[in-house]
Amino acid sequence: MKHSFLDRYSSLDSPIHRLDPRAKIVSFLAALLIIVSEPRGEVQSFLFYYVLIGALVWISRIPVRFLLKRCLIVAPIVLMAAGLMLVSGSPIAEGAIDHPHGGRALLSLSIALKAFAAVILLTLLTSTERFHRLLEGMRALKMPALLGVLSAFMYRYAFIISDEMLRTSRARLSRTPGRLNISRFTVYGHQAATIFVRSWERSQTVYNAMCSRGFTGRFPLRTALHFRPVDALFLISFTLVFVAVRIVI
Amino acid sequence: MERAENSMRNDPVRAAGVTITDLTFSYEEEREVLCGVTLRIEPGERFGIIGPSGAGKSTLLLHLNGILTPGRGTVEIGGLPVDRESIAEIRQKVGLVFQNPDDQLFNLTVEDDVAFGPLNLELSSEEVSACVEEALAEMNLLGFEELSSHHLSYGERKRVALATVLAMRPEVVAFDEPFSNLDPAMVEHLIDIIGSLPATVIIVSQSILPVIASCDRLAVLNRGRLVATGSTREIASDRALLRHCGLDFHFYCDVCHELNLLQGGTDV
Amino acid sequence: MERAENSMRNDPVRAAGVTITDLTFSYEEEREVLCGVTLRIEPGERFGIIGPSGAGKSTLLLHLNGILTPGRGTVEIGGLPVDRESIAEIRQKVGLVFQNPDDQLFNLTVEDDVAFGPLNLELSSEEVSACVEEALAEMNLLGFEELSSHHLSYGERKRVALATVLAMRPEVVAFDEPFSNLDPAMVEHLIDIIGSLPATVIIVSQSILPVIASCDRLAVLNRGRLVATGSTREIASDRALLRHCGLDFHFYCDVCHELNLLQGGTDV
Amino acid sequence: MHIADGIIAAEICLAADAVSIGALYAFGRKTEAEDIAVMGFMGAALFVASLIHFPIAGTSLHLGLFGLAGILLGIRAFPVVFTALLFQSLIFQHGGLLTLGLNAINMGAGAMAGWIVWKAGRIPENIRAFVAGFVGILLPASLMAVEFQLTGYGRGAVYIAYIYSIVAVVEGVLTLTIIGFFRRVKPDIIERSQR
Numbered sequence: 001m002k003h004s005f006l007d008r009y010s011s012l013d014s015p016i017h018r019l020d021p022r023a024k025i026v027s028f029l030a031a032l033l034i035i036v037s038e039p040r041g042e043v044q045s046f047l048f049y050y051v052l053i054g055a056l057v058w059i060s061r062i063p064v065r066f067l068l069k070r071c072l073i074v075a076p077i078v079l080m081a082a083g084l085m086l087v088s089g090s091p092i093a094e095g096a097i098d099h100p101h102g103g104r105a106l107l108s109l110s111i112a113l114k115a116f117a118a119v120i121l122l123t124l125l126t127s128t129e130r131f132h133r134l135l136e137g138m139r140a141l142k143m144p145a146l147l148g149v150l151s152a153f154m155y156r157y158a159f160i161i162s163d164e165m166l167r168t169s170r171a172r173l174s175r176t177p178g179r180l181n182i183s184r185f186t187v188y189g190h191q192a193a194t195i196f197v198r199s200w201e202r203s204q205t206v207y208n209a210m211c212s213r214g215f216t217g218r219f220p221l222r223t224a225l226h227f228r229p230v231d232a233l234f235l236i237s238f239t240l241v242f243v244a245v246r247i248v249i
Numbered sequence: 250m251e252r253a254e255n256s257m258r259n260d261p262v263r264a265a266g267v268t269i270t271d272l273t274f275s276y277e278e279e280r281e282v283l284c285g286v287t288l289r290i291e292p293g294e295r296f297g298i299i300g301p302s303g304a305g306k307s308t309l310l311l312h313l314n315g316i317l318t319p320g321r322g323t324v325e326i327g328g329l330p331v332d333r334e335s336i337a338e339i340r341q342k343v344g345l346v347f348q349n350p351d352d353q354l355f356n357l358t359v360e361d362d363v364a365f366g367p368l369n370l371e372l373s374s375e376e377v378s379a380c381v382e383e384a385l386a387e388m389n390l391l392g393f394e395e396l397s398s399h400h401l402s403y404g405e406r407k408r409v410a411l412a413t414v415l416a417m418r419p420e421v422v423a424f425d426e427p428f429s430n431l432d433p434a435m436v437e438h439l440i441d442i443i444g445s446l447p448a449t450v451i452i453v454s455q456s457i458l459p460v461i462a463s464c465d466r467l468a469v470l471n472r473g474r475l476v477a478t479g480s481t482r483e484i485a486s487d488r489a490l491l492r493h494c495g496l497d498f499h500f501y502c503d504v505c506h507e508l509n510l511l512q513g514g515t516d517v
Numbered sequence: 518m519e520r521a522e523n524s525m526r527n528d529p530v531r532a533a534g535v536t537i538t539d540l541t542f543s544y545e546e547e548r549e550v551l552c553g554v555t556l557r558i559e560p561g562e563r564f565g566i567i568g569p570s571g572a573g574k575s576t577l578l579l580h581l582n583g584i585l586t587p588g589r590g591t592v593e594i595g596g597l598p599v600d601r602e603s604i605a606e607i608r609q610k611v612g613l614v615f616q617n618p619d620d621q622l623f624n625l626t627v628e629d630d631v632a633f634g635p636l637n638l639e640l641s642s643e644e645v646s647a648c649v650e651e652a653l654a655e656m657n658l659l660g661f662e663e664l665s666s667h668h669l670s671y672g673e674r675k676r677v678a679l680a681t682v683l684a685m686r687p688e689v690v691a692f693d694e695p696f697s698n699l700d701p702a703m704v705e706h707l708i709d710i711i712g713s714l715p716a717t718v719i720i721v722s723q724s725i726l727p728v729i730a731s732c733d734r735l736a737v738l739n740r741g742r743l744v745a746t747g748s749t750r751e752i753a754s755d756r757a758l759l760r761h762c763g764l765d766f767h768f769y770c771d772v773c774h775e776l777n778l779l780q781g782g783t784d785v
Numbered sequence: 786m787h788i789a790d791g792i793i794a795a796e797i798c799l800a801a802d803a804v805s806i807g808a809l810y811a812f813g814r815k816t817e818a819e820d821i822a823v824m825g826f827m828g829a830a831l832f833v834a835s836l837i838h839f840p841i842a843g844t845s846l847h848l849g850l851f852g853l854a855g856i857l858l859g860i861r862a863f864p865v866v867f868t869a870l871l872f873q874s875l876i877f878q879h880g881g882l883l884t885l886g887l888n889a890i891n892m893g894a895g896a897m898a899g900w901i902v903w904k905a906g907r908i909p910e911n912i913r914a915f916v917a918g919f920v921g922i923l924l925p926a927s928l929m930a931v932e933f934q935l936t937g938y939g940r941g942a943v944y945i946a947y948i949y950s951i952v953a954v955v956e957g958v959l960t961l962t963i964i965g966f967f968r969r970v971k972p973d974i975i976e977r978s979q980r
């Protein structure tokens with residue numbers, strides 16, 4: 001795993017990138033909530049939502065291809081849900097009973113639209129901000145402290161594990177001419193366990209190394225967050241537009 | 250450590266040559282890590298590649314058994330080009346000892362790890378045991394069979410890593426920094442082993458003295474380019490070249506001289 | 518690489534002594550890895566611990582800042598015993614450079630990694646930048662700031678690991694195999710740096726020549742026991758002792774001699 | 786396994802969020818500094834495991850390791866699962882942000898079940914490890930099926946659980962191997978977990 005894989009486009013520069021992470025977190029979360037709480041079977045308003053999100057994408061200069069790839073990740077579960085709805089769904093939970101014919105089709109469509117809109121919003125959030133600044137923003141927004149520290153560790157340890165995976169597979173490949181004999185599949189188990197144990201050990205030594213460099217439980221940040229009027233303006237106007245669409249349409 | 254008659258050493262020499270032509274590679278788009286490396290290593294030769302840290306030495310080695318794919322250029326082992334089709338045969342021919350032993354060990358015990366390669370070669374179980382025991386003995390590791398590599402010191406793991414590759418009896422053995430983290434006695438022993446392997450040996454290292462002691466020819470890699478190739482004598486005495494590449498080792502000699510004086514100039 | 522005036526070097530010497538008393542430790546019940554090690558290192562001294570692979574050198578170092586807890590015996594840093602209560606203070610005083618750089622690096626970019634320690638010391642952001650830049654310059658790493666430490670060559674990672682500890686300006690710096698995987702120019706430079714650190718320096722290594730060049734006193738560790746302590750001259754010229762512990766480095770000297778002859782015996 | 790935003794009714798999601806944030810505070814309160822490293826590691830392991838997909842029965846399934854998390858961390862597995870999910874939803878769009886609480890409850894339940902199985906004395910360690918891994922993934926899948934039904938997806942959802950029982954076997958074996966490896970290489974980890 002490349003480190004750039006996680007926040008690959010966070011080093012681009014755009015008005016969105018320059019916003020304070022707190023402004024982005026709150027406004028994107030609000031938009032997410034508004035979109036997801038759209039009644040089932042409602043599809044017209046999504047035209048507007050997608051236009052709004054599209055504008056954001058355009059301003060942020062995040063490549064569309066990249067966003068589409070991210071949508072592919074959730075595609076299986078979304079398609080499964082949409083498919084289930086089409087085949088065996090019953091609109092018991094909410095409205096949409098007034099679509100007797102297109103009912104189920106509209107229901108599936110609205111589920112897919114919601115899910116993909118949510119994915120694009122979240123991807124935008126994470127690819128327009130460096131990950132540790134995002135965490136800092138969440139902490140400033142009173143996210144439980146444990147969550148912040150855990151995330152920071154997790155982020156680092158994830159590299160350690162994937163590093164270990166890359167190395168052991170190189171080693172296995174180098175000494176495996178041809179395909180691994182099926183009767184020796186336990187090798188995979190041992191390899192997995194080795195990766196686990198070794199990255200466990202490495203995570204412990206890394207933690208020790210951190211302690212020996214004065215770590216006390218809080219990750220230091222080099223540049224402090226700075227909430228400007230522009231951020232407030234973005235937060236308010238962005239949220240209002242979404243609320244307006246939700247109410248009016 | 251001395252073992253007089255040794256089957257690996259008495260094998261007929263099965264060594265393959267290595268030809269690298271115009272090899273170019275970059276991990277990321279901007280930075281070329283290897284630029285147009287062309288090199289010919291004869292069968293049975295002991296060939297050293299020296300270069301400063303970050304020169305691209307490890308990257309070059311990873312091309313020898315197709316773990317990395319060249320951006321441009323080709324690598325041939327014994328006339329066989331390294332590519333998708335030939336990969337199985339290539340990996341049988343080429344044994345790679347990684348720079349970091351932890352990259353190499355992934356089985357439960359030392360014995361499993363050493364046996365992993367030979368088992369993949371579909372040898373009979375006696376042959377496998379023989380290979381394993383021989384490799385362990387070579388590396389002075391008898392008695393470690395049942396230990397887990399997680400419980401060994403770094404230098405011990407390094408020796409296990411060497412054993413895992415020797416046990417496969419490859420035609421080309423490529424060592425990445427074999428001498429680091431070993432004690433002097435082990436370094437000397439390893440130089441002996443390298444001298445007697447019935448294979449082509451490629452050594453990549455920054456520990457210049459042991460490389461000089463073990464190689465017939467040297468190449469100097471600097472920032473991804475081959476800046477010189479020649480006999481060990483030629484390269485080792487070209488002090489200007491070495492200094493230019495940050496490889497000037499004369500300072501080690503100074504330390505030795507000083508000590509020899511201390512001892513009243515003992516015989517050399 | 519030469520930097521004339523350098524704030525780290527001009528700091529007043531803040532160095533603490535180290536006292537190890539009857540240190541005994543074992544990872545598993547049966548095998549004692551350290552047996553009754555007693556050692557006193559003076560403030561500001563450059564102290565080398567040499568020993569063959571598996572002697573227990575790394576294990577010893579891990580006791581210096583409380584990563585391992587002694588089975589028996591005590592460790593004191595500047596008079597302060599290493600235990601649960603004092604651990605935070607100890608860790609500020611003692612900087613440990615691990616044998617394997619991968620044990621040490623965990624931030625995404627080289628700069629973040631080096632800045633981590635100074636930031637934890639709650640220095641102002643200018644001071645942090647100054648520390649970081651200085652440490653990177655020392656290790657010849659300028660230009661690497663934005664790279665990911667996972668994408669560097671082993672020697673480069675090693676240098677980053679060294680820089681992370683140097684940036685913290687500890688009172689005791691303990692290096693585990695600092696010279697391995699570095700090119701000769703870097704080794705020479707590191708010896709210079711070690712010579713000018715305003716701290717007590719402990720070096721654990723099997724690369725005997727650089728240790729000799731950088732230490733005032735040496736101790737020899739063999740199978741967990743301290744078999745000798747003395748001035749560098751004394752230990753380095755006791756060939757019988759060194760040979761007994763697998764540390765006889767004269768073979769390096771032979772290589773040098775041979776080369777010097779080749780060059781027509783250049784000046785030393 | 787990871788439910789995306791917009792699939793389950795918003796009310797259910799919000800209720801689950803409230804519950805799981807409460808649980809986060811309750812279970813996470815007593816963590817000590819040293820535990821954090823282990824928890825962070827386990828979270829990273831969950832996170833990486835969920836990236837290892839393998840195709841079965843037309844969909845692509847992935848590992849969970851929830852049983853293992855339960856074995857090694859006990860009750861503290863919940864904050865870890867929660868954080869790992871937050872991560873996945875933010876970085877890989879695996880699951881969603883509003884469904885975070887729901888997903889955390891599902892998978893946290895798996896971890897708890899694994900822990901309970903592991904604690905059941907007398908039974909040989911290998912069997913306990915296998916079963917812990919097995920229920921660790923099957924329980925979340927079953928809970929997910931129930932939630933789908935509640936939202937009105939009909940009976941089709943039950944098949945989710947069937948499909949996941951295949952993964953559950955793989956998980957069981959993997960958990961068993963890792964625990965066996967630990968027993969051999971780092972027994973202190975296992976001893977710690979049995980306290």
Ligand SMILES: Nc1ncnc2c1ncn2[C@@H]1O[C@H](COP(=O)(O)OP(=O)(O)OP(=O)(O)O)[C@@H](O)[C@H]1O
Nearest residue numbers: 400401402403404405544570571572573574575576
């Ligand atoms: N985690 C561990 N569990 C059990 N035994 C260990 C562990 N780590 C090291 N050992 C054993 O302790 C002994 C000393 O190990 P240590 O790493 O201190 O050696 P070292 O002197 O640093 O050697 P090297 O120069 O090879 O790094 C070795 O025999 C090793 O097998």
Ligand SMILES: Nc1ncnc2c1ncn2[C@@H]1O[C@H](COP(=O)(O)OP(=O)(O)OP(=O)(O)O)[C@@H](O)[C@H]1O
Nearest residue numbers: 276302303304305306307308668669670671672673
């Ligand atoms: N995975 C990677 N991604 C990006 N760049 C890399 C990666 N691995 C190495 N590099 C870069 O490629 C260059 C060559 O690396 P390589 O590991 O081949 O050097 P080396 O000669 O083996 O050095 P050393 O002696 O320090 O091991 C270095 O500048 C390094 O920063």
Ligand SMILES: [Mg+2]
Nearest residue numbers: 307348670671
């Ligand atoms: Mg290298």
Ligand SMILES: [Mg+2]
Nearest residue numbers: 402403575616
């Ligand atoms: Mg060591």
